[in-house]
Amino acid sequence: MIDRLISAVVALTLGILVWLYARSRDQELLDNVPIPVEISLASGQVDQYLLDITGPSQVPVSFRGPPSRIRELRGLLQRGELTVTITVAVPEDRLNESRYSDTVRIDPADLHVPPGVAPTIVEVRNRIPVTLHRLVERRLPVRLDPAPPERVSRITLEPATVRVRGPQDVLDRVRSVPTQPFLFPPSHELNPAQEVPVAGPVPLVREMDGRPVRPVPDSVTVHLIVQPEQRLYELPDVPIRFLCPANFPLKPQFVSEAAGKMKLKILGPVLAEPPAVVAYIDLTGRKWVAGLYGDEPIRLQLPKDTQLGQNPPRSAPFRLMPTAEPRTRDPLPVP
Numbered sequence: 414m415i416d417r418l419i420s421a422v423v424a425l426t427l428g429i430l431v432w433l434y435a436r437s438r439d440q441e442l443l444d445n446v447p448i449p450v451e452i453s454l455a456s457g458q459v460d461q462y463l464l465d466i467t468g469p470s471q472v473p474v475s476f477r478g479p480p481s482r483i484r485e486l487r488g489l490l491q492r493g494e495l496t497v498t499i500t501v502a503v504p505e506d507r508l509n510e511s512r513y514s515d516t517v518r519i520d521p522a523d524l525h526v527p528p529g530v531a532p533t534i535v536e537v538r539n540r541i542p543v544t545l546h547r548l549v550e551r552r553l554p555v556r557l558d559p560a561p562p563e564r565v566s567r568i569t570l571e572p573a574t575v576r577v578r579g580p581q582d583v584l585d586r587v588r589s590v591p592t593q594p595f596l597f598p599p600s601h602e603l604n605p606a607q608e609v610p611v612a613g614p615v616p617l618v619r620e621m622d623g624r625p626v627r628p629v630p631d632s633v634t635v636h637l638i639v640q641p642e643q644r645l646y647e648l649p650d651v652p653i654r655f656l657c658p659a660n661f662p663l664k665p666q667f668v669s670e671a672a673g674k675m676k677l678k679i680l681g682p683v684l685a686e687p688p689a690v691v692a693y694i695d696l697t698g699r700k701w702v703a704g705l706y707g708d709e710p711i712r713l714q715l716p717k718d719t720q721l722g723q724n725p726p727r728s729a730p731f732r733l734m735p736t737a738e739p740r741t742r743d744p745l746p747v748p
Contacts, residue, residue, distance in 0.1 A: 441483040443476040446490065448497060448524065450541060452517055455502035462503060462513075463546040463580055463624065472497070472519045472539050478530035485527045497523045503545050510547065511581040517541045546580035546624065553577050553584075555617065555633050558591035565597065567638040575617065575633070579626030590628055591618055595635060609639040641682035645722050648677045653711060653728065654693040663703055663733040665696065672729035675711070681719030688716045694728055703735050 449471050454464050476486055489495040503513045519539040521532045555570045570592075577590050592615045615635050617628040653673050655665040667673040679688050691714040707730035713721065 440477055441480045443483060443486065445473040445475060447471045448474045448495060449493075450497045450499060450517075450519060452499045452501060452541065452543060454545070455500055458502055458545075461548055463548055464501070465544040465546060465624075467542045467544055468540075470541065472534060472541070474521075474524065475533045476526065476530050477533070478527070482527045482529040486530055489527075495524070495526070499523070501543060501545070511585070512547060513545045515543055515545075517543055546582060548578060549581040549584060550576055550578045551584040553587065553590045556589040556591045557595055557615075557635060558618075559594060561637065562597060564640045564642065565637050566640055567636075569636045571634045571636070572630070576629045577626055578629070579621065580624045583622045583624050583626070587621060590621070590626075592616065592633065592635075593618055598639065607641055610636070611639060612636045641718070643680055644683050646679045646681065646687045648679060648687060648690060650674045651677050651690055651692050654691070656693045656695045656697060656712070658697045661696065662736060663696075663701055664736040665694070665731055665733055667729060667731045668705075669729075672731065675726055675729075677713075677726065678722035679715065679719050680722035681716065688719050690715060692726070694731070696733075701733055703733050705730060705732050707731065 452464065452466060452470070454462055476483065478486070486495070497519055499517050499519070501515060501517060503510075507513045517540065519534060519541070521534055524532045526532055552574050554574050555572070557568060557570060561568060575590060577584060595615045598609070598611055613635060614632050616632040617630075619625060619627070619631075651674060653667075653675055657663075657665070675692060677690060677692070679690060681688055693712050693714075694709050695712050707728060709728040709731075711726040711728055713726075715721070
């Protein structure tokens with residue numbers, strides 16, 4: 414009787430062992446499945462810091478389990494329902510720093526998988542570096558971008574300064590907030606001979622040094638004047654005159670006829686005719702005696718909105734000769 418009982422127990426034990434062995438053999442493996450990792454800030458620091466994930470936001474995980482549970486796991490993966498959610502926060506003793514760096518570690522316990530499925534994560538591949546940037550506000554002047562062409566003048570921006578919220582380590586370095594690229598009017602739409610006022614809104618940048626920023630307001634109004642189109646005029650034979658004081662006792666005369674003319678380059682708006690220029694040597698500013706002179710400054714009377722397009726001219730040699738008759742001041746024609 415006892416022998417039969419012992420045989421039954423042994424048979425039952427062997428059966429259980431065989432079932433456990435077969436059960437252990439009935440396992441399925443999913444290897445190196447990328448699992449998304451969602452890292453967020455603690456609720457009390459969401460408005461105080463900017464979270465920057467500096468590494469891949471996923472970890473490779475291997476899964477082992479019974480085929481039925483693995484099928485259930487595959488469904489979760491296909492629907493994107495298997496993710497890891499981690500919350501990070503800046504420690505109290507680091508709250509005054511402009512940025513805080515840390516490494517988030519992902520453990521198998523962080524994955525919510527079906528019962529009977531065992532996740533495995535390689536130790537060296539379960540870390541994600543993060544940086545938390547402290548957010549501050551700065552009032553910064555607005556800068557028009559890109560730099561305006563030479564024809565553009567009298568630029569004003571309304572408002573001239575804005576309040577910008579962004580990472581402290583970025584705003585501590587910058588001195589202005591640029592606009593987004595402003596499209597200047599093309600030349601064919603402008604009158605080349607007149608000033609043209611231009612006004613319009615332009616948005617401000619939303620990113621500086623690769624970090625997001627939030628300007629308030631987020632756009633400004635630009636006002637500018639487009640000057641008339643400029644042309645360089647080359648005047649080959651401009652006569653040079655003398656401006657003499659009243660009762661001047663000397664007679665000025667160039668040493669040659671060619672010395673009494675000069676070439677000039679004048680920059681000004683587009684005109685139907687070259688600009689009229691008056692060039693003269695001023696003899697009223699000091700005492701003169703008879704003799705040979707040269708390299709004296711030549712004064713110019715230029716039309717409105719024009720300017721000299723070269724170095725200031727100097728005179729060729731000329732003589733001052735005594736004259737018996739007093740010389741009255743030689744008036745200059747008005748161009």
